[in-house]
Amino acid sequence: MSTTASKRGEWKPTACILCECNCGLEVQLGGDDGKRLVRFRGDKAHPASKGYACEKPHRLDHYQNGPDRLTAPLVRQPDGSFAEASWDEAIALVAERLGAIRDAHGGESIFYYGGGGQGNHLPGAYATATRRALGMRYRSSALAQEKTGEFWVGHRMMGLSTRADFEHCEVALFLGKNPWFSHGIPRARVTLKEIAADPARTLIVVDPRRTKSAELADIHLQVKPGTDAWLLAGILAVILEEGLLDEAFLEGASGLDEVRAVLGAVDVAAYADHCGVPEAQLREVARVIGRAESFASFEDLGVQMNQHSTLVSYLHKLVWLLTGNYGKPGAHFTMPGLVNIADGRSKHTSPVTGARIVGGMIPCNSIADEILTDDPKRFRAMFVEAANPAHSLADGPRMREALAKLDFVVVVDVAMTETARLADVVLPASTQYEKAEATFFNFEFPENVFHLRPRLLAPPEGVLSEAEIHARLCEALGALEGAPMDELREAAAKGMAAYMPAFAKVAFGPQAKMAPVILHRTLGPALPEEVREGAVLLGLAVQAAMKSPKALAAAGFGGPPPLAGVKLFEAMLASPHGLVFAKGDWSDVAGTVKTPSKRIELALGDLLEEAARLAAGPPAPDATYPFVLSAGERRSFTANTIIRNPDWRKKDAEGALRVHPEDAAALGVGTGDRVKLTTRRGMATVAVEVSEAMQRGHISLPNGTGIGAAGLHGGISPNELTETAARDPFVGTPWHKRVPAKLERAEA
Ligand SMILES: Nc1nc2c(c(=O)[nH]1)N[C@H]1C(S)=C(S)[C@@H](COP(=O)(O)OP(=O)(O)OC[C@H]3O[C@@H](n4cnc5c(=O)[nH]c(N)nc54)[C@H](O)[C@@H]3O)O[C@H]1N2
Ligand SMILES: Nc1nc2c(c(=O)[nH]1)N[C@H]1C(S)=C(S)[C@@H](COP(=O)(O)OP(=O)(O)OC[C@H]3O[C@@H](n4cnc5c(=O)[nH]c(N)nc54)[C@H](O)[C@@H]3O)O[C@H]1N2
Numbered sequence: 001m002s003t004t005a006s007k008r009g010e011w012k013p014t015a016c017i018l019c020e021c022n023c024g025l026e027v028q029l030g031g032d033d034g035k036r037l038v039r040f041r042g043d044k045a046h047p048a049s050k051g052y053a054c055e056k057p058h059r060l061d062h063y064q065n066g067p068d069r070l071t072a073p074l075v076r077q078p079d080g081s082f083a084e085a086s087w088d089e090a091i092a093l094v095a096e097r098l099g100a101i102r103d104a105h106g107g108e109s110i111f112y113y114g115g116g117g118q119g120n121h122l123p124g125a126y127a128t129a130t131r132r133a134l135g136m137r138y139r140s141s142a143l144a145q146e147k148t149g150e151f152w153v154g155h156r157m158m159g160l161s162t163r164a165d166f167e168h169c170e171v172a173l174f175l176g177k178n179p180w181f182s183h184g185i186p187r188a189r190v191t192l193k194e195i196a197a198d199p200a201r202t203l204i205v206v207d208p209r210r211t212k213s214a215e216l217a218d219i220h221l222q223v224k225p226g227t228d229a230w231l232l233a234g235i236l237a238v239i240l241e242e243g244l245l246d247e248a249f250l251e252g253a254s255g256l257d258e259v260r261a262v263l264g265a266v267d268v269a270a271y272a273d274h275c276g277v278p279e280a281q282l283r284e285v286a287r288v289i290g291r292a293e294s295f296a297s298f299e300d301l302g303v304q305m306n307q308h309s310t311l312v313s314y315l316h317k318l319v320w321l322l323t324g325n326y327g328k329p330g331a332h333f334t335m336p337g338l339v340n341i342a343d344g345r346s347k348h349t350s351p352v353t354g355a356r357i358v359g360g361m362i363p364c365n366s367i368a369d370e371i372l373t374d375d376p377k378r379f380r381a382m383f384v385e386a387a388n389p390a391h392s393l394a395d396g397p398r399m400r401e402a403l404a405k406l407d408f409v410v411v412v413d414v415a416m417t418e419t420a421r422l423a424d425v426v427l428p429a430s431t432q433y434e435k436a437e438a439t440f441f442n443f444e445f446p447e448n449v450f451h452l453r454p455r456l457l458a459p460p461e462g463v464l465s466e467a468e469i470h471a472r473l474c475e476a477l478g479a480l481e482g483a484p485m486d487e488l489r490e491a492a493a494k495g496m497a498a499y500m501p502a503f504a505k506v507a508f509g510p511q512a513k514m515a516p517v518i519l520h521r522t523l524g525p526a527l528p529e530e531v532r533e534g535a536v537l538l539g540l541a542v543q544a545a546m547k548s549p550k551a552l553a554a555a556g557f558g559g560p561p562p563l564a565g566v567k568l569f570e571a572m573l574a575s576p577h578g579l580v581f582a583k584g585d586w587s588d589v590a591g592t593v594k595t596p597s598k599r600i601e602l603a604l605g606d607l608l609e610e611a612a613r614l615a616a617g618p619p620a621p622d623a624t625y626p627f628v629l630s631a632g633e634r635r636s637f638t639a640n641t642i643i644r645n646p647d648w649r650k651k652d653a654e655g656a657l658r659v660h661p662e663d664a665a666a667l668g669v670g671t672g673d674r675v676k677l678t679t680r681r682g683m684a685t686v687a688v689e690v691s692e693a694m695q696r697g698h699i700s701l702p703n704g705t706g707i708g709a710a711g712l713h714g715g716i717s718p719n720e721l722t723e724t725a726a727r728d729p730f731v732g733t734p735w736h737k738r739v740p741a742k743l744e745r746a747e748a
């Protein structure tokens with residue numbers, strides 16, 4: 001009998017999938033069919049969230065039982081419509097078409113996008129097998145429109161990526177981040193309130209808006225939009241000028257003189273003026289940071305999707321490095337993740353436009369350029385999984401044109417999304433509550449947490465997990481031929497002691513690249529149904545044991561790597577509330593720098609050159625488009641496009657445009673009135689919300705709106721207004737927070 005069948009009223013452990021925190025939840029199933037998610041509570045047994053949850057997960061049933069659900073594979077017909085197909089037909093068609101494109105143009109002409117969103121990263125792990133089976137070389141995901149600049153800078157300065165310990169810091173800073181609504185750190189609201197309430201601790205928020213996080217803060221630096229580079233350069237100049245450096249810490253770093261040559265020369269008063277922050281306040285913040293026992297800092301979209309994004313990531317790191325805030329409690333750390341999701345290495349460029357690839361990802365803003373060209377190296381096909389690029393990438397119309405030009409597009413999703421509607425084949429996936437799921441956002445320290453969530457429900461007829469989809473694709477492509485599948489299955493039935501040696505032969509043989517689907521096919525059937533899709537974790541657990549033996553041993557997973565890995569794997573399967581898989585030690589982090597020189601590299605020549613150019617001041621505003629539009633604010637009821645039913649938004653159903661009272665008055669509009677919003681790329685009519693939180697000249701639209709089969713219900717789609725050319729010169733990240741815009745009163 002399936003243990004998925006549950007008694008009514010029983011609390012079942014799972015997690016929220018609406019932001020990267022993936023707080024542990026307990027859920028009760030109900031409704032007429034017992035398939036509704038009816039009651040929720042934070043899971044106290046979850047080692048990271050410890051019972052915490054915000055208001056959003058109470059509406060997760062809108063995801064599980066949402067509109068636009070896909071229930072059968074769909075195949076595009078000659079007349080342009082979709083027809084349902086059997087799985088055998090659909091898989092055969094995808095394998096045949098992608099196989100033919102590979103044979104004609106090489107696997108590098110097939111582009112992979114997605115692999116996981118806020119709650120699901122196992123598809124990405126299984127997809128590696130399909131990518132290898134087809135010889136696919138290029139891929140990307142949403143990370144390459146937000147985090148690649150930060151990763152790249154971290155890699156060059158320290159050889160690694162970092163996060164910060166807000167739980168224990170004396171001074172906390174949020175730069176272009178509104179954690180009250182967007183979270184991003186464990187138990188965000190509790191942590192923010194704790195810092196704010198403690199007179200010995202200081203909360204600093206840098207945001208042009210007076211956000212809820214800014215209201216809580218001890219110091220709100222209300223910068224002019226897009227001017228954070230001047231603010232940070234000014235803070236660094238004060239740190240250098242007033243000797244707020246941590247000299248002992250900097251003995252392990254190189255390049256201070258080069259940094260001083262550029263940033264020591266900054267005119268602090270002029271830079272304060274450029275960013276709109278009073279000089280005295282800027283100086284005070286430099287001192288508060290420089291004198292703090294510990295300082296934790298977090299940058300997010302407000303700066304990462306803005307002018308100077310990579311430069312800001314660099315200057316931001318310099319602030320906490322010059323003040324010695326790495327490798328001690330309350331400061332920054334690096335953690336032993338299961339998968340290096342924050343990989344900042346850059347070895348290659350994109351095939352057509354030569355865009356810098358970071359962590360293996362092509363900049364999202366370059367994707368359309370790699371397709372809409374006659375260059376023979378262009379992408380010919382795209383495999384999209386658990387992502388909605390037709391909606392989420394800059395310049396929606398151009399992205400749609402690019403998708404239309406491709407010879408073949410396959411989309412794997414739970415819902416009929418804006419992207420799926422443009423596909424040749426749509427493959428319906430089970431939801432994150434109908435299969436085992438997990439994420440690889442394992443950013444906690446010193447106790448690093450992993451949560452394999454058992455499925456809550458059996459999937460409906462006609463949909464499959466990504467594990468199964470990729471296994472079938474690899475089989476159809478002939479990529480599993482010669483693999484000892486029967487032998488492995490028999491070994492799995494006997495237990496891990498028999499399976500491991502049999503699997504080791506595969507792992508070191510020619511079939512190694514198919515390991516994810518081999519695990520699914522052979523180990524999967526031996527696992528409990530609720531956690532079956534976790535089979536791929538065996539490989540990752542063994543790799544983690546090889547990479548971070550000390551941290552795993554400290555969490556109870558010691559011994560030789562294969563044994564430690566199996567122990568960890570079995571614990572993952574048996575921990576429906578999540579587990580601590582690695583325990584770090586601050587004294588180890590202190591010495592951890594992975595640059596070739598084993599020293600922290602403070603001076604990055606290209607970025608110092610860019611910093612020197614700040615002296616010219618901000619660009620003059622565009623007279624035609626006098627407003628700065630931030631296109632994609634996180635609000636109480638936004639969650640990317642994960643929830644497609646607009647009814648889930650209790651407030652702000654339309655996703656109003658927030659406008660300063662004086663700007664609204666000048667236009668003669670009030671809350672609820674409609675305005676015509678025009679950018680260089682597009683035009684939309686949108687409802688206004690007059691908001692004291694805005695500053696003059698700055699307007700803000702939510703993200704994740706403007707979706708649904710019936711057209712644009714639930715607000716407007718922000719990327720109808722953005723353009724791909726507005727991007728960072730180093731890693732191509734979009735400048736969505738700084739879209740030049742014009743506002744007019746809409747005719748009634
Ligand atoms: N509720 C909710 N939470 C989410 C999500 C969601 O959709 N809804 N999405 C998740 C995802 S995918 C991500 S990446 C994170 C993003 O999380 P955040 O980055 O925190 O989210 P945003 O609201 O997009 O941007 C943060 C702030 O940047 C400010 N900002 C705009 N321009 C500037 C500027 O020039 N300088 C500075 N310093 N700040 C500026 C905005 O006013 C805004 O308050 O949120 C995650 N959490
Ligand atoms: N203008 C503007 N654009 C933005 C942003 C902005 O602030 N402004 N924010 C950007 C950011 S930070 C991000 S992260 C992106 C997010 O954009 P995307 O990465 O494109 O993804 P999501 O909107 O999170 O949608 C995830 C998709 O996964 C599907 N899905 C859910 N569960 C499953 C599952 O179990 N299996 C499969 N196969 N599919 C599933 C959902 O139906 C949805 O289609 O948007 C970006 N776009």
Ligand code: SF4
Nearest residue numbers: 016019022023054183
């Ligand atoms: S903080 Fe994020 S993961 Fe946690 S409950 Fe809220 S939306 Fe869900």
Ligand SMILES: [Mo]
Nearest residue numbers: 142143146640
């Ligand atoms: Mo994101």
